[in-house]
Amino acid sequence: MITFAMIKPHVVKNPIAFNQIMQIINDNNFEIVKRTRIKFNLAKAESFYEEHQGKFYYNRLVTFMCSGPTEVLILKRDNSVKLWRELLGPTKVFKTIYSHPESIRGMFGLTDTRNACHGSDSQESAAKEIRKFFPDFYSANMYNKLKSHKSFMLPDSTDKKKEVFKIYKDQSSEMYDVVVFGSCNIDFISYVDRMPKPGETIHSLSYESGFGGKGANQCIAAARLGCRTAMIAKLGNDPYGEKYKNNLKSEGVNIDYVENIGEHSGVALIVVSSDGENQIVINNNANQLLGPEDCFKAKRLLDQSKILICQLETPLPGTVAALKIFKGFSILNAAPALKFPEEVFKLPDIFCVNELESEELTGIKIKNISDVKPSIDDLRQKGCRKVIITLGKLGAAFNDDSGKTFHIPLPSQVKVVDTVGAGDAFIGALGFFIAKYPTSTWIQKIGASIEIASHSVQYKGTQKSFINFPPIDPITKKYLHNELS
Numbered sequence: 429m430i431t432f433a434m435i436k437p438h439v440v441k442n443p444i445a446f447n448q449i450m451q452i453i454n455d456n457n458f459e460i461v462k463r464t465r466i467k468f469n470l471a472k473a474e475s476f477y478e479e480h481q482g483k484f485y486y487n488r489l490v491t492f493m494c495s496g497p498t499e500v501l502i503l504k505r506d507n508s509v510k511l512w513r514e515l516l517g518p519t520k521v522f523k524t525i526y527s528h529p530e531s532i533r534g535m536f537g538l539t540d541t542r543n544a545c546h547g548s549d550s551q552e553s554a555a556k557e558i559r560k561f562f563p564d565f566y567s568a569n570m571y572n573k574l575k576s577h578k579s580f581m582l583p584d585s586t587d588k589k590k591e592v593f594k595i596y597k598d599q600s601s602e603m604y605d606v607v608v609f610g611s612c613n614i615d616f617i618s619y620v621d622r623m624p625k626p627g628e629t630i631h632s633l634s635y636e637s638g639f640g641g642k643g644a645n646q647c648i649a650a651a652r653l654g655c656r657t658a659m660i661a662k663l664g665n666d667p668y669g670e671k672y673k674n675n676l677k678s679e680g681v682n683i684d685y686v687e688n689i690g691e692h693s694g695v696a697l698i699v700v701s702s703d704g705e706n707q708i709v710i711n712n713n714a715n716q717l718l719g720p721e722d723c724f725k726a727k728r729l730l731d732q733s734k735i736l737i738c739q740l741e742t743p744l745p746g747t748v749a750a751l752k753i754f755k756g757f758s759i760l761n762a763a764p765a766l767k768f769p770e771e772v773f774k775l776p777d778i779f780c781v782n783e784l785e786s787e788e789l790t791g792i793k794i795k796n797i798s799d800v801k802p803s804i805d806d807l808r809q810k811g812c813r814k815v816i817i818t819l820g821k822l823g824a825a826f827n828d829d830s831g832k833t834f835h836i837p838l839p840s841q842v843k844v845v846d847t848v849g850a851g852d853a854f855i856g857a858l859g860f861f862i863a864k865y866p867t868s869t870w871i872q873k874i875g876a877s878i879e880i881a882s883h884s885v886q887y888k889g890t891q892k893s894f895i896n897f898p899p900i901d902p903i904t905k906k907y908l909h910n911e912l913s
Contacts, residue, residue, distance in 0.1 A: 429508045430508055431502075431504075431509045432502060432503075432547070433453075433502075433503050433547055433548075434500050435449060436498060436543070436546070438496070439536055441496050449536065449544070456505075459504040462502045464562075466500060473490040489541050509548055509551060515532055516532050518531075521540050522539075603732055604733040605650070605656045605860070605864070607660065608650075608736075610739045610742055612641040612661045613641035613644075613694040613710060614638075615641075615848075617636050617698040617699075618632040619635070619700050619846075620699055621701065623707060642739040643742070647659050648891050649857060649894050654864065658729055658733065659686050660750070661685075662687055662714040663689070664690075666692055673688065685725060694713045694741075695713060718746045720749035724753075730750070734756050734863050735757050735758070735859050738751060738759070740766050748771075758778070759855065760772075760780065765788035776813075779812040789807065790803050797835055814829075814870075816858075821844075825912065835912055836874055838882050839879050839907060842885065849893045850884050851881070853894060854880065854881035856894075858874070861873040875902065875907030883897060
């Protein structure tokens, strides 16, 4: 059985209250069949509340409903109409806060008009209201498509008979391919002939600044390849922060959960030598305040995403919370390498590091390809499911589901200009190929990601190097690989 629910503007504007109501929905075993966020115009509000026209509160009600965004949902569970209305409590808020203080309206209602939420009063009303906001839900061919599945009863538009429809959980218009929980930094890059020795001062050949941070880099790489992406991050309340937010928006990234706070934006000081190698020092600043509460605020976004990508440039508690909350496929790029509890190894579907990070975590120095399998075996013993170790100019290695370890070399040698963004290009590409080519093999997905990363090193900068990506269909590609023993 389904019902129609609506979370009103004053609650949607309050992320703490909104997330608590969403948690109540989840805790009471309602399935969210469809949901969207809308902004009422006057005509839509008047149409929805036409039965109240002429009442003393009518103008106040429709004006309030036009004051901000509203969340509309189709909810499913047994006896959903009755149970949702019981959770809401009576409509008269001033009485409800005393008679039903633990109800949704008792906790979050402000006045009889601003009473937090709406719920249909019958199956007939639910059908009518659902049609107003989700007209495609009653498409004529839905029954024929879904009749073999468990179904429920819904009244038709004439209310004279009932048709059987299966819940049609179509999130295609809302799903994100990749959501990134991670860092945003402003990169200050000096290009030098060689790296300075300890205590030595040298001149820079050139200098530039740009947008960076592992999290945002990976998000931008996935977006430029063709993913629908979103970011959960913290930026400073400074000119850099506002410019960065505009940059993400211009790339088509959802920034609903990118927050500007009263700190400096994160900064990365980068030195790149003439052979393309780099050294990086980061100052987290605003990134340091990204925590578990940001996961709970963004739970709706996480629930609407196929793949989660995390790194370790932001505090570990937030990353752990994101990996635990997320229900889809997850990638942890454990960079920079940190000492962390063993449970972290077990959380992501893919645990990805480069050879230096692998050495920090395992104590095994990777001098050549023969050192890779012991490193992957060690990480698997720590609890990792699938390990990928990126090896720079040597490509990458990974273990398959059977435990076998494979090495994939670079498909071709390229002229290296700057390796700063290569690892992030690889991770962003991996998210893209997992999301868009799920039937391709892991050799194809990882091989294609290596190809994208090797393309990026031919250009200067981090996000600036994510240009002119070659179109790659991994399913049609055959990448050289060999099993390591």
